[in-house]
Amino acid sequence: MSxxxxxxxxxxxxxxxxxxxxxxxxxxxxxxxxxxxFHDRADTLNLYNTLMRExxxxxxxxxGQDAFNIMRLEHGFKLWGRELTLDTNPFECGLHHLVDLNKxxxxxxxxxxxxxxxxxxxxxxxxxxxxxxxxxxxxxxDWESIPKGNEVIRRQGAEERIGQITxxxxxxxxxxxxxxxxxxxxxxxxxxxxxxIGGVRSTARLLEKPPAPLPxxx
Numbered sequence: 001m002s003x004x005x006x007x008x009x010x011x012x013x014x015x016x017x018x019x020x021x022x023x024x025x026x027x028x029x030x031x032x033x034x035x036x037x038f039h040d041r042a043d044t045l046n047l048y049n050t051l052m053r054e055x056x057x058x059x060x061x062x063x064g065q066d067a068f069n070i071m072r073l074e075h076g077f078k079l080w081g082r083e084l085t086l087d088t089n090p091f092e093c094g095l096h097h098l099v100d101l102n103k104x105x106x107x108x109x110x111x112x113x114x115x116x117x118x119x120x121x122x123x124x125x126x127x128x129x130x131x132x133x134x135x136x137x138x139x140x141x142d143w144e145s146i147p148k149g150n151e152v153i154r155r156q157g158a159e160e161r162i163g164q165i166t167x168x169x170x171x172x173x174x175x176x177x178x179x180x181x182x183x184x185x186x187x188x189x190x191x192x193x194x195x196x197i198g199g200v201r202s203t204a205r206l207l208e209k210p211p212a213p214l215p216x217x218x
Contacts, residue, residue: 017050019043030068031075031214069169073178076210082149082167083180092120122163123185134168134177134195134204144198146170146177153181156192156203163187165195173211177202 006012011024021039039047052060078084083093090099090112099112134147147168152161168179179195187193189208194201 016047019047019050021047029075029077029079030071031077031212032071066169069167070172071212073167073169073180074171074173074210074212075214076212078180079167089115091115091118092123094123119185121185122182123187133171133174133207134179134197134202145200145202147179147195147197151179152196153183153204154194154196154201156194163193171211178207178211179204 006023006025008025011022014021014023016037019039021037021043024036024038026034026036037047072079078093078095090096096116099116101109101113101116103109147165149165149167151165151168153163153165154160155162163181163183166180166182168177170176171178183193183206187206189206191205193204193206195204
């Protein structure tokens with residue numbers, strides 16, 4: 001189960017407390033070295049109890065959706081249904097490096113080549129561009145002051161809409177809200193932006209890189 005013996009994006013058939021399971025080495029959007037287990041639904045409780053018992057000495061603990069989302073955004077991972085939808089393509093959301101246009105042929109290559117040559121009027125501020133960081137929370141502010149998605153983005157002092165939040169959370173590393181967003185392509189880290197959050201406009205800037213570095217083998 002070492003990193004060298006069980007590389008990223010590989011799978012193994014395992015037995016855990018006599019429960020057969022297929023283990024897939026993935027990043028699971030958390031930025032951590034981790035696995036996904038595929039098994040019979042009837043074995044779920046037995047498998048869970050086994051993992052919690054054997055992992056106790058290693059400090060294993062349960063992880064909720066909010067913690068999952070914090071790790072995802074801090075490491076700069078995009079999520080299907082939020083940043084990635086049927087209306088986006090890899091060339092406008094920073095995933096162009098995953099498309100090999102030099103490959104002899106593949107389904108959709110003609111369209112992919114055409115998309116790669118277009119100029120887009122929006123960009124997803126992401127791992128390859130930046131993340132959006134809002135003001136630090138002031139005394140009396142709570143989770144309602146953190147963007148969740150669909151909030152409007154403007155340049156400071158202007159009314160024109162130049163972007164929209166796709167997902168957001170509170171970064172425990174930066175001690176302030178962070179978010180993914182679609183913004184106009186001319187927006188840079190020098191621009192001061194405002195985000196409409198619960199009827200209040202909070203200022204924000206683009207981050208040059210995600211606050212949490214990725215392990216080399218993720």
